Amino acid sequence: MNLMKKLLYKRIRLVIPALGICIxxxxxxxxxxxxxxxxxxxxxxxxxxxxxxxxxxxITVIACMTISYMLSMISGWICETMAHDLRxxxxxxxxxxxxxxxxxxxxxxxxxxxxNEIGDIYAFLHNNLFxxxxxxxxxxxxxxxxxxxxxxxxxxxxxxxxxxxxxxxxASKVIGKAVxxxxxxxxxxxxxxxxxIAVFPILRLFDAAQLIRAQYNAALDQWESARxxxxxxxxKLMSLSAVLSCIPLLLLTLIGxxxxxxxxxxxxxxxxxxxxxxNVSGIMMNMPGRIAMFRKFSADMMRIEPFVSIQTGRIxx
Amino acid sequence: xxxxxxxxxxxxxxxxxxxxxxxxVKNGESIRIIGVSGCGKSTLLKLLAGxxxxxxxxxxxxxxxxxxxxxxxxxxxxxxxxxxxxxxxDNITCGHPMSNETIKRACDAAQLSDWIASLPDGIDxxxxxxxxxxxxxxxxxxxxxxAIAKDAPVVLLDEATSALDGDTSKAVIAALESLTKGKTxxxxxxxxxxxxxxNRIYRLEGGRLFNA
Numbered sequence: 376m377n378l379m380k381k382l383l384y385k386r387i388r389l390v391i392p393a394l395g396i397c398i399x400x401x402x403x404x405x406x407x408x409x410x411x412x413x414x415x416x417x418x419x420x421x422x423x424x425x426x427x428x429x430x431x432x433x434i435t436v437i438a439c440m441t442i443s444y445m446l447s448m449i450s451g452w453i454c455e456t457m458a459h460d461l462r463x464x465x466x467x468x469x470x471x472x473x474x475x476x477x478x479x480x481x482x483x484x485x486x487x488x489x490x491n492e493i494g495d496i497y498a499f500l501h502n503n504l505f506x507x508x509x510x511x512x513x514x515x516x517x518x519x520x521x522x523x524x525x526x527x528x529x530x531x532x533x534x535x536x537x538x539x540x541x542x543x544x545x546a547s548k549v550i551g552k553a554v555x556x557x558x559x560x561x562x563x564x565x566x567x568x569x570x571x572i573a574v575f576p577i578l579r580l581f582d583a584a585q586l587i588r589a590q591y592n593a594a595l596d597q598w599e600s601a602r603x604x605x606x607x608x609x610x611k612l613m614s615l616s617a618v619l620s621c622i623p624l625l626l627l628t629l630i631g632x633x634x635x636x637x638x639x640x641x642x643x644x645x646x647x648x649x650x651x652x653x654n655v656s657g658i659m660m661n662m663p664g665r666i667a668m669f670r671k672f673s674a675d676m677m678r679i680e681p682f683v684s685i686q687t688g689r690i691x692x
Numbered sequence: 693x694x695x696x697x698x699x700x701x702x703x704x705x706x707x708x709x710x711x712x713x714x715x716x717v718k719n720g721e722s723i724r725i726i727g728v729s730g731c732g733k734s735t736l737l738k739l740l741a742g743x744x745x746x747x748x749x750x751x752x753x754x755x756x757x758x759x760x761x762x763x764x765x766x767x768x769x770x771x772x773x774x775x776x777x778x779x780x781x782d783n784i785t786c787g788h789p790m791s792n793e794t795i796k797r798a799c800d801a802a803q804l805s806d807w808i809a810s811l812p813d814g815i816d817x818x819x820x821x822x823x824x825x826x827x828x829x830x831x832x833x834x835x836x837x838x839a840i841a842k843d844a845p846v847v848l849l850d851e852a853t854s855a856l857d858g859d860t861s862k863a864v865i866a867a868l869e870s871l872t873k874g875k876t877x878x879x880x881x882x883x884x885x886x887x888x889x890x891n892r893i894y895r896l897e898g899g900r901l902f903n904a
Binding site for chain 1: 763767774777
């Protein structure tokens, strides 16, 4: 992950403000939920909501929207910039090679790397890099806040989450292995196509089209069957995971609802718990999938690292 | 006449490579064409192999003028052996039906049999993409075995002995001698010296062929 460190360090002046915005965004979300809880409790007790409270809530909502917009903008900008740095580093590496080294390159493998690894890294950077940081901040802040509001309810509805997380970890591992096999079959097929171009004169001279077609079809079949196994495994394991993921919310409704009926928990607090449950149990359950994605991202980065030259000096932008 | 070339000219776009080449090679004769890199030796060989079509002039190999028919009459061994990503056996047979006896004879002649016998998968060993799982000398001898198995009357060698080192050269030369025995041979090389003997030597310069 040396390459990732270099990429982040190069854009450190953008990364630090983005992390600050993540923290601010979470704080505002919690603040809004606190206000909402108070409003629901007032309505439930037939009280009157003051105009000051309404104005404060509207200001919080507007601030939430603004910060969310800013986070989306800055994270998108950083990710695009980092992906650009990566592509330029990849291209820069090839311009520094000697003719002999370029001659010895397997262009099929390099094209496959450009299409697959760099494409996947770009997708990860774009979709996940800041959502990782955002999720981490949300999880810690929300969990602490829920514990402070209602410790028993927080712990009870999150107990099954631990087991579901373990199941998801197992499922991610199995899916990861299937994905790896499918990727290997895909790389083999791409390498094969590249070799075909190189051996084309011999193929014509020795009339080997039939043999090569059979070999290529075998590689294609191998990839197809690996893909089918991958999708099948993913469908079976993930559908069960989707069903299991409903348990914490059901428990929250059951336990929280009982506590509300008994009067030990306010309706506004229960609403906030339901509203924010995704920030705790949702993130925990998605964690293994995220870790698997991060592992793949890390493997992709390690694979392309020898082919990327990133200048470590920071750039003013 | 095994190879008959009359007033052959060839150009890549505006760049004229070969000019009015005339060449006659009798059955069983071996000739060598030398010239500096980029003078058109490989282009001439590709024309003789039926990989390119003559733009001007006549190319006749074993009485055939159609490139597709010419390709059936020739075997080619190149400096870079160009193996298929398949087994040793498939690289020799190229997917054509061939008896085990023919394959064994080709392997013996190409000095491959002892090495193949030492492999766990024998002749079914996968050579890798671009022959990446075998050494340069072994790949060259597999390419020679492929040419021997084809048993074409004309053998074309493109720098086939240029990249040999001391240890592998003897085995490759012995394999090439088996391949070229009794055949019409055209060998092109940028080096004036060669480890094999030829009936005649030509020099290709400025797109024209001269007696060397």
